[in-house]
Structure formats: structure tokens, C-alpha cells
Amino acid sequence: MNKIEPKILQGFVELLPDEQIAYNKMYDKIRSVYERFGFLPIDTPVLEYSDVLLAKAGGETEKQIYRFSKGDADISMRFDLTVPLARYVAMHQNDLAFPFKRYHMAKVYRGERPQKGRFREFCQCDIDVIGSESLPLIYDAEIPAVIYNVFRELDIGKFTVRINNRKILGGFFTYIGQSENVTEIMRVIDKLEKIGAEKVGEELIKIGCGDAETEKILSFIGIGGTCDDIIASLRALGVDNELFTEGVDELEEVISHIRAFGVPEEYFTIDLTIARGLDYYTGTVYETKLVDYPSLGSICSGGRYDNLTGYYTDQKLPGIGISIGLTRLFSQLKDAGLIDIAKKSTIDVLVVPMDKTAIPAAIDAAGKFRAAGIPSDVYYLEKGMKPKMKYANRIGVPFVAIIGESEMAENKVALKNMLGDGQVTVSVDEATEIIKKG
Amino acid sequence: MNKIEPKILQGFVELLPDEQIAYNKMYDKIRSVYERFGFLPIDTPVLEYSDVLLAKAGGETEKQIYRFSKGDADISMRFDLTVPLARYVAMHQNDLAFPFKRYHMAKVYRGERPQKGRFREFCQCDIDVIGSESLPLIYDAEIPAVIYNVFRELDIGKFTVRINNRKILGGFFTYIGQSENVTEIMRVIDKLEKIGAEKVGEELIKIGCGDAETEKILSFIGIGGTCDDIIASLRALGVDNELFTEGVDELEEVISHIRAFGVPEEYFTIDLTIARGLDYYTGTVYETKLVDYPSLGSICSGGRYDNLTGYYTDQKLPGIGISIGLTRLFSQLKDAGLIDIAKKSTIDVLVVPMDKTAIPAAIDAAGKFRAAGIPSDVYYLEKGMKPKMKYANRIGVPFVAIIGESEMAENKVALKNMLGDGQVTVSVDEATEIIKKG
Numbered sequence: 001m002n003k004i005e006p007k008i009l010q011g012f013v014e015l016l017p018d019e020q021i022a023y024n025k026m027y028d029k030i031r032s033v034y035e036r037f038g039f040l041p042i043d044t045p046v047l048e049y050s051d052v053l054l055a056k057a058g059g060e061t062e063k064q065i066y067r068f069s070k071g072d073a074d075i076s077m078r079f080d081l082t083v084p085l086a087r088y089v090a091m092h093q094n095d096l097a098f099p100f101k102r103y104h105m106a107k108v109y110r111g112e113r114p115q116k117g118r119f120r121e122f123c124q125c126d127i128d129v130i131g132s133e134s135l136p137l138i139y140d141a142e143i144p145a146v147i148y149n150v151f152r153e154l155d156i157g158k159f160t161v162r163i164n165n166r167k168i169l170g171g172f173f174t175y176i177g178q179s180e181n182v183t184e185i186m187r188v189i190d191k192l193e194k195i196g197a198e199k200v201g202e203e204l205i206k207i208g209c210g211d212a213e214t215e216k217i218l219s220f221i222g223i224g225g226t227c228d229d230i231i232a233s234l235r236a237l238g239v240d241n242e243l244f245t246e247g248v249d250e251l252e253e254v255i256s257h258i259r260a261f262g263v264p265e266e267y268f269t270i271d272l273t274i275a276r277g278l279d280y281y282t283g284t285v286y287e288t289k290l291v292d293y294p295s296l297g298s299i300c301s302g303g304r305y306d307n308l309t310g311y312y313t314d315q316k317l318p319g320i321g322i323s324i325g326l327t328r329l330f331s332q333l334k335d336a337g338l339i340d341i342a343k344k345s346t347i348d349v350l351v352v353p354m355d356k357t358a359i360p361a362a363i364d365a366a367g368k369f370r371a372a373g374i375p376s377d378v379y380y381l382e383k384g385m386k387p388k389m390k391y392a393n394r395i396g397v398p399f400v401a402i403i404g405e406s407e408m409a410e411n412k413v414a415l416k417n418m419l420g421d422g423q424v425t426v427s428v429d430e431a432t433e434i435i436k437k438g
Numbered sequence: 439m440n441k442i443e444p445k446i447l448q449g450f451v452e453l454l455p456d457e458q459i460a461y462n463k464m465y466d467k468i469r470s471v472y473e474r475f476g477f478l479p480i481d482t483p484v485l486e487y488s489d490v491l492l493a494k495a496g497g498e499t500e501k502q503i504y505r506f507s508k509g510d511a512d513i514s515m516r517f518d519l520t521v522p523l524a525r526y527v528a529m530h531q532n533d534l535a536f537p538f539k540r541y542h543m544a545k546v547y548r549g550e551r552p553q554k555g556r557f558r559e560f561c562q563c564d565i566d567v568i569g570s571e572s573l574p575l576i577y578d579a580e581i582p583a584v585i586y587n588v589f590r591e592l593d594i595g596k597f598t599v600r601i602n603n604r605k606i607l608g609g610f611f612t613y614i615g616q617s618e619n620v621t622e623i624m625r626v627i628d629k630l631e632k633i634g635a636e637k638v639g640e641e642l643i644k645i646g647c648g649d650a651e652t653e654k655i656l657s658f659i660g661i662g663g664t665c666d667d668i669i670a671s672l673r674a675l676g677v678d679n680e681l682f683t684e685g686v687d688e689l690e691e692v693i694s695h696i697r698a699f700g701v702p703e704e705y706f707t708i709d710l711t712i713a714r715g716l717d718y719y720t721g722t723v724y725e726t727k728l729v730d731y732p733s734l735g736s737i738c739s740g741g742r743y744d745n746l747t748g749y750y751t752d753q754k755l756p757g758i759g760i761s762i763g764l765t766r767l768f769s770q771l772k773d774a775g776l777i778d779i780a781k782k783s784t785i786d787v788l789v790v791p792m793d794k795t796a797i798p799a800a801i802d803a804a805g806k807f808r809a810a811g812i813p814s815d816v817y818y819l820e821k822g823m824k825p826k827m828k829y830a831n832r833i834g835v836p837f838v839a840i841i842g843e844s845e846m847a848e849n850k851v852a853l854k855n856m857l858g859d860g861q862v863t864v865s866v867d868e869a870t871e872i873i874k875k876g
Contacts, residue, residue: 004493006529006750008483009511014526016533017478017540024479035784036808038815040455041462045446045559046484046545047504055442066485066513068506070549073447075504088452091444095454097832099819102455107484111508121483138797138818260798262805312444346473359576360698367700370474377476380576381537394535 011112011120013327018344018396023330026154030125030324031105033150037142039103039127044084046107050074052087055311056280064110077109081126082308082321089130090312098132099139105326119327128321130308135318137250140284140304141257143322147288147300148263150324156338158291159299161263162271165251165284166303168234169275171244176216178209185209186275189221193273193294197222221273227255230270247283254284282306286322296332300324344396347375348435351413352388354404361403365413365428369401372432392418399435401428449550449558451765456782456834461768464592468563468762469543471588475580477541477565482522484545488512490525493749494718502548515547519564520746520759527568528750536570537577543764557765566759568746573756575688578722578742579695581760585726585738586701588762594776596729597737599701600709603689603722604741606672607713609682614654616647623647624713627659631711631732635660659711665693668708685721692722720744724760734770738762782834785813786873789851790826792842799841803851803866807839810870830856837873839866 008014015023035041050067053076066077078084081104089100105125112118127146129139144161151159166186173182188203195203197218204214223233234248251270258268276285285303290296302322309317333339349369353362362378369376377397379388392400401413407425415431416423426434446452453461473479488505491514504515516522519542527538543563550556565584567577582599589597604624611620626641633641635656642652661671672686689708696706714723723741728734740760747755771777787807791800800816807814815835817826830838839851845863853869854861864872 003751004490004749006490006525006747007487008490008525008529009485009487009513012483012485014480014482016530017480020479020481036813038783038785038788038813040784041458042452042455043458044452045450047447047450047547047559049445049447052442052444066506066508068504070504075447087444087446091446092454097829101815109485121485136818136820142818260801262801309444311442313441345476346478347476350476363698363700375474375476377539380574380580382574391535 009120011114011118013119013121013331018341019334019339021344021346022339022341023326026330027105027123027125027326029153030150030326031103033146033153034103034105034125034127036149037101037127037146039101039146042085042088042102042104043106044078044081044088044104046077046109047075048078048084048087050076052312053078053083056083064112066109066111079110080108081106081124081323082128085126085128085130085321086309087312089317090309090315093132093313093315093317098130099135100130101127102130103127117328117332119331122325122327125324125326126321128308128319130317130319133316133318135320137253137284138257139320140250140254141261143302143320144258144268144286145261145263147286147322147324148261148267151288151300156290156333157293159267160289160291161268161300162274162287162289163251163254163258163268163284164271164274164286165247165254166275166281167243167247167283168251168272169247171241171247172220172237172239173217175239175241175244176213178213181208185217187277189217189273190275190277192221223272226265227268227270230272231255250283276301276303280305280308284320293332293336296336299329299332344394347377347395347397349374349376349399349401349415349431350392350395350397351376351378351401351403352385352392353378353380354385354402356382358403358405358408361408365401365403368428369432369435372436374432374435399431401431447558449552449556451557451559451769456779457772457777459782459784460777460779461764464768465543465561465563465764467591468588468764469541471584471591472541472543472563472565475539475565475584475587477539477584480523480526480540480542481544482516482519482526482542484515484547485513486516486522486525488514490750491516491521494521502550504547504549517548518546519544519562519761520566523564523566523568523759524747525750527755528747528753531570531751531753531755536568537573538568539565540568541565555766555770557769560763560765563762563764564759566746566757568755568757571754571756573758575691575722576695577758578688578692579699581740581758582696582706582724583699583701585724585760585762586699586705589726589738594728594771595731597705598727598729599706599738600712600725600727601689601692601696601706601722602709602712602724603685603692604713604719605681605685605721606689606710607685609679609685610658610675610677611655613677613679613682614651616651619646623655625715627655627711628713628715630659661710664703665706665708668710669693688721714739714741718743718746722758731770731774734774737767737770782832785815785833785835787812787814787837787839787853787869788830788833788835789814789816789839789841790823790830791816791818792823792840794820796841796843796846799846803839803841806866807870807873810874812870812873836876837869839869 107123170182173185184207192200201214231252274287281303283304287298288300304320306318308319351362351366353359366376366378400416412425412427414423414425545561608620611623622645630638639652669690712725719741721742725736726738742758744756746757789800789804791797804814804816838854850863850865852861852863
């Protein structure tokens with residue numbers, strides 16, 4: 001028979017089981033923190049009507065969509081979890097309690113040009129809070145508080161949630177006479193960390209800012225210090241613009257709430273260069289960076305939008321949300337050697353019968369381990385002890401319980417700690433205690 | 439602005455949060471049992487090269503595939519988790535330890551004609567054990583033992599795992615001179631429960647069985663009793679066919695192993711009418727039915743295949759597996775009123791500040807609850823107590839902790855059990871104890 005080469009599509013990724021175990025552990029921890037803060041789970045179809053999904057898309061986004069027809073239906077694969085959320089909330093609003101706090105951790109699809117760190121199928125872990133008509137600013141602080149708890153629990157080193165408010169940017173650029181250039185300026189200053197102030201200045205000139213304006217913008221984005229310093233410096237600018245003042249007031253309130261949530265000062269900061277490209281953000285915006293790995297870029301981003309569901313309903317539904325790109329984060333952490341793939345197995349003990357006659361005793365022992373809460377498996381293949389132990393090593397199981405004739409006679413197992421040395425002959429109950437201790 | 443009607447594609451399904459919580463609970467329990475028995479997690483891309491995914495497909499299956507082109511690639515969405523497993527094992531065989539036990543719980547896609555209980559996107563929960571060159575029969579018994587544990591834990595009432603061996607069918611039909619009719623006869627006898635013996639007889643005649651053969655088949659599938667009775671009756675038939683004898687020997691061994699796994703007799707049975715349509719099964723086959731809801735059909739099916747990966751590699755990789763169709767099972771159980779959607783919330787206590795001044799104390803209390811392992815949320819909206827309690831009722835949270843001026847003064851909360859009545863003023867620590875007790 002002609003063989004077909006087993007391969008997967010470019011830009012797609014799949015993990016070996018030991019990596020998948022580490023990935024799932026991250027997924028589970030994120031989910032657990034989201035639930036601990038009262039976010040409710042939802043899941044939406046991967047496929048949607050194209051006109052529903054692409055209501056607001058266009059340009060680059062639309063080109064990346066996996067879109068096709070089947071029967072009469074013009075179908076697209078979801079490219080984020082925010083548009084499906086908007087559709088979901090608009091469709092089910094009478095069945096939801098507001099503020100509606102939901103999490104959604106699922107795969108999305110973008111046919112991007114494949115390159116390192118970019119995937120065409122990737123998992124996003126989103127939380128959003130949707131209000132009916134209005135939503136208090138305290139939620140803009142709860143979101144980074146949740147993220148603080150997530151990354152602390154993931155134990156991936158020092159990180160900083162960088163916070164800004166687009167009203168400050170919009171207000172300031174308008175105040176200096178660049179109201180028509182706001183989006184372009186945001187795009188340029190976003191590059192500050194990458195290309196430096198000098199190049200940012202050159203690009204600002206290129207997009208039509210005058211020398212004086214460019215200087216003002218450079219000095220504005222140069223504002224640094226603690227959160228309180230930055231707020232004070234912004235107020236000291238004496239900007240006579242309502243939007244600007246509103247933005248500074250909001251930012252100040254959000255910062256004070258973040259402190260109330262018990263997030264230590266070293267884990268958050270104000271960063272005036274952050275704008276987030278997507279044009280639906282209208283207030284608070286976030287990015288998150290690993291302090292020791294700034295080159296990884298933002299590992300968690302989001303912000304506030306005034307009206308999520310405008311394309312589907314007249315009801316005003318403002319919201320705030322953030323997203324962790326788990327596939328990318330996992331891949332980056334793995335490449336940086338920060339993922340511990342020590343646990344290669346879902347079980348804690350492998351029961352190994354010496355020969356066929358010991359199989360019933362082995363099944364019995366494994367059942368007892370499981371009943372005591374210890375995941376367990378039996379090696380059933382009739383092979384010599386050497387390949388049996390080789391298999392145990394290969395799957396990285398911490399304990400092996402061997403059962404032969406003498407163990408059966410005593411109703412015991414020979415328990416071997418695969419990480420330590422030596423072995424003890426004990427009852428299954430005693431073995432349970434030893435395994436539970438480590 | 440013109441509004442777009444928010445709707446989802448026909449044949450697709452999404453749940454409200456309370457249903458999603460119940461669904462996730464089932465998903466988590468299944469996963470937990472799979473892991474407890476040593477199955478390793480994998481996940482594969484939803485999209486694959488069409489020639490890889492459709493290597494063996496054809497006919498009905500191929501018509502149902504979501505298939506499209508993007509760039510140069512001919513792409514298909516996976517329609518089950520078995521073909522991706524074959525591709526995965528063939529591709530990564532050097533990195534896997536055999537026997538390779540894997541679970542995969544993920545969505546698959548079939549563009550079937552929409553009808554009640556049929557979905558175009560649905561979650562399958564698969565386990566398979568893949569051997570290298572050979573795989574002992576004891577795994578044919580471990581699979582129903584795992585399924586027994588899953589359904590016991592899901593607590594969905596009495597069920598029976600029905601077991602058969604296709605070698606018995608193939609051997610018997612060949613023995614009575616119907617070797618060219620085997621697949622067709624299997625298709626017909628599979629309907630016994632639905633249409634009765636008389637109609638099965640008529641259909642057998644229609645597909646070309648003679649009167650004598652039809653009688654023999656009807657008497658064969660009429661064999662009943664305990665597992666031991668059926669094995670004895672099969673042996674008593676005196677069928678002189680090697681395949682038949684091999685099948686009976688295998689079935690007898692599998693049944694004895696299932697007993698060794700501690701599965702009680704009332705949870706499994708031999709059913710000679712089960713064949714499973716898919717032609718890759720070569721030995722043991724399973725179906726599972728709810729005793730009190732036989733009309734739901736098989737809620738979990740699978741079997742043994744001699745060679746999983748023949749389309750991709752010369753390496754012989756036999757396996758055995760089973761699949762729970764979770765989307766369908768959940769929908770059926772929901773319709774039958776068997777799903778408890780009592781828990782509408784991911785939190786156990788909602789902290790309600792009486793007014794704005796109590797918000798910091800509320801944030802603090804919620805943080806303490808979470809630190810003590812109790813999922814908790816704060817209601818931040820500035821509204822009267824009535825809408826606040828209405829929200830608490832709506833989200834179905836079991837406890838509410840109210841904080842007003844007097845509670846703040848005493849550093850306490852007014853804890854209200856939403857299911858009982860009355861309320862007590864206690865410290866957060868005392869409240870923690872009460873909530874943990876239920």
C-alpha cells in the first residue's frame with residue numbers, strides 16, 4: 001500500500017504527552033484563578049456565520065480568516081474570543097445576570113504568515129466583565145488583580161502589568177493639535193521600547209507631526225517614575241482637555257483600586273506608550289511583560305471598550321477584558337527553558353507484575369491505589385524485568401510497585417522509588433502512605 | 439447603524455453558563471478517571487491536510503467533511519479523534535513509550551443533516567491503548583473497567599457495557615456459507631432491538647440469505663443469558679471455524695479479566711448483535727446503554743483494531759479504544775431531566791458592600807475567602823440592597839456576606855445562607871468555616 005506522509009499543517013502545533021501535561025497544568029491553573037474570582041465559563045462554536053463574525057472586521061484581520069462555504073452557508077472560523085462574546089451576549093442577554101463575568105479558554109484561528117512564535121491555531125484564555133449600560137471603574141482594577149494572581153500561581157518569575165488609559169493619549173494629542181493623527185501617533189509611540197526615542201521622533205516627523213509637536217510627544221512619553229509620580233507629572237502638564245483630564249482621573253482611581261486588591265507595587269506600573277492597536281478600546285488598556293524576558297513582548301493584553309455589542313443590538317453593553325495567549329506563552333517559556341517537563345506521566349505508581357500469575361494481584365493493588373486517590377497503572381506486557389523497568393523510566397513515573405510470587409504470598413508489594421534508591425516490601429496501605437509523602 | 443442578527447449556525451450548540459458549569463463538571467470527571475488509569479493527554483490541530491485526514495475515508499464520511507482551500511493547502515476539519523491519533527502515533531512513534539495510552543477530549547466536526555440529537559460540532563472523549571506489534575487482550579477488559587468507573591462517577595443511573603467480538607460474527611456467518619455477506623448481515627442484526635426478530639428475518643432474506651441460514655442467524659442472535667451461559671451456548675453450537683473459535687476464546691478471556699477489574703456483573707453483558715459499523719474493528723467491540731433510557735442508544739462505543747496506522751507507516755500498531763460523545767450525552771441527559779443545573783455560579787460566596795465606603799472591606803474579605811480556598815466575588819455596583827440580593831439570587835450563589843457600617847466597625851460580615859434563612863454576624867474566619875460546611 002502507498003503510504004501517506006503523516007504531517008501537520010504549517011503554523012500549527014501539537015505537543016508530546018509530557019509537554020501536554022505541563023501545558024494542561026498551566027491551563028488548569030489559569031482556569032482555577034478565573035473561577036475563584038467568579039468568572040463563569042462559556043464556550044461558543046468554532047464556526048460562525050461570516051456576516052456575524054466579520055461584522056466589524058476588515059483589512060488585515062479579514063485576510064487572515066479561514067472562510068469557506070458549505071451548502072448555503074458562508075462560514076468563518078473564529079479569530080478571537082471577543083467577537084463571539086459580543087454575539088453571545090447580544091443573543092442571550094435576557095438569560096444573563098449583569099455584570100456578566102465570563103471566562104473563555106479555547107482555540108482561535110488566524111491564517112497568518114507562519115513565523116517563529118506565531119501560530120495559526122492557538123488557545124486564548126480570556127476574561128471579560130460586561131455591564132448593562134454602565135460598569136464601574138473598579139472592574140478595570142479587578143482585571144489586573146486577577147492577572148496578578150494567575151501569573152503568581154503559574155510561577156513564571158517577575159512580571160509587570162503595564163497600564164495606560166487611551167483617553168490620556170487621545171486628549172493629549174488633540175490638545176497639541178494632532179487630533180487627526182491620534183491613531184498613527186499611537187502606532188508609532190508603541191514602538192518606543194523596540195526602536196528608541198530618536199527613531200520614534202523621526203517616525204513622528206514622517207507621519208506629519210511638526211518639530212514642536214514631536215518634542216512634546218517625546219517629552220510626554222518620557223514621563224517616568226512611580227505611578228504616583230506619573231499621575232502628578234501628567235497633572236503638572238496643565239493640559240486643557242476634558243478627555244485628557246477624564247483619562248488621568250480614571251487612571252488614578254484604577255491605580256488606587258489595584259492597591260486595594262492587594263497587588264504589590266512592583267507588579268504594576270503606568271506605561272504611557274501603551275495604546276493597543278485594536279480600535280475598540282476606549283479607556284484603560286493593559287499589557288504584561290516578564291521582567292527578565294522583555295523580548296517575549298506582552299504575554300497578556302486587554303482593555304476597556306465602551307460598547308461591545310453595537311453591531312448586534314441597541315442595548316449599550318460596556319466591558320473590560322484581558323487575554324492570555326496560552327499557546328504562544330507556553331511555546332516562549334518552553335524555548336526559554338522555563339517550563340518544567342519533569343512529570344511525564346499522569347500516574348504516580350506503576351504496578352509491575354513479575355509474570356502472568358501476578359496480574360490479578362497487580363490489578364487489585366492498582367485499584368486500591370486509585371481508591372486512595374493515587375493515579376495508577378499496571379504494566380501488562382509479558383516481558384523481562386529489564387524492559388519493564390525501562391518502560392517505567394521512559395514514562396517518568398515516580399514509584400514502581402513490583403509484585404512477584406513472594407510478594408503475593410505476603411500480600412505485599414516491592415515499592416521502588418525511581419528517583420531515590422533501594423526498595424521496600426510493604427503492604428499497599430503502607431505504600432500508599434509512602435507515595436503520598438512524595 | 440444596521441444591526442446584524444446575532445445567531446449561530448444550524449446544528450451547532452452553545453450553553454448558558456449554568457449549563458456550561460454542569461457540562462464542565464462532567465468533562466472534568468471523565469478526564470480525572472482517564473488520568474487515574476494512566477492515560478496521557480494529547481491534543482491535535484482541528485485542521486489537517488485533507489490527504490492525511492481522508493486517507494481511508496470515503497462515501498458518507500467524506501460528504502460530511504468541512505473541507506476547503508487556503509493558499510495552496512487543501513484543508514479538512516477533523517471528523518473524529520481516531521484518524522488524528524493514527525497520524526500522531528505514526529508521526530511521533532519514536533518519542534512515545536508503548537503501550538501508548540492516550541486520552542483526547544476535544545471537538546470534532548461533521549456537516550451532517552441537522553436533526554435532534556445530532557450535532558455538527560461535538561466533543562468526543564476518547565481513550566485508546568496502542569501497542570507496538572502486539573497488545574495483550576487484558577486491555578480489552580481495562581477499557582470497559584475505565585468506562586465503568588467513569589459512568590459510576592458521573593452518577594447517571596444504571597448502565598450496561600455490551601461486549602461482543604467481531605471474529606465470532608465473521609466466523610459464524612462464514613461457517614453457514616455467508617462469507618460474502620458478512621458486513622451486510624452485521625448491518626441488519628444490529629437493528630434487532632429496534633425492529634424485532636421478525637423484521638430482521640425479512641431483511642436477511644432480502645439481502646440474499648436463504649431460509650435455513652436466516653433461521654440459523656436468528657437463533658444465533660437469540661442466544662441469551664449470563665456471560666457464562668452465552669459462552670457455553672456458543673461453544674455448544676459446534677461451529678467448525680477457526681475465526682469463530684478464536685473470537686469465543688478472546689471473549690471468554692476478556693470477560694474473566696473484566697471480573698478481575700472488579701466490575702460488578704450487572705454492569706456488563708455479552709450482546710451478539712453488536713458489530714459497530716466501522717470496518718476497522720477486528721475483534722472486541724463495545725456499546726454502552728443506560729438501563730432506564732435505552733432509547734438514548736449507545737452513549738459510549740468502541741473496539742479493537744488490528745492496525746491503526748497502516749495508511750502512514752509499515753510499523754504494525756494494533757490498538758483498542760472507546761469514545762464517549764459528550765455533547766450528545768449531555769444534551770440527552772439534559773432533555774431527560776437528569777442533569778442537575780443547581781450550581782449556577784463558580785463562587786460560593788458573594789460579598790456585598792452596603793455602599794461605596796464598604797468596598798475596601800469587601801475586597802479584603804473576598805481576598806481572605808479565596809486564600810482559604812473559597813471562590814468569591816464582590817458586587818461592586820452602587821445599587822440598593824434589593825437589586826443586590828436579586829443579583830445574588832439570579833447567579834444562584836449559596837452564601838452572601840454583607841458588609842455595612844456596623845460590620846466594618848466590628849471587622850465582621852453579615853453572612854446569609856441563601857438556601858436556608860436567617861443571617862449571622864461573624865468574622866471572615868468564622869464565615870469561612872460555615873461556608874465550608876455547606
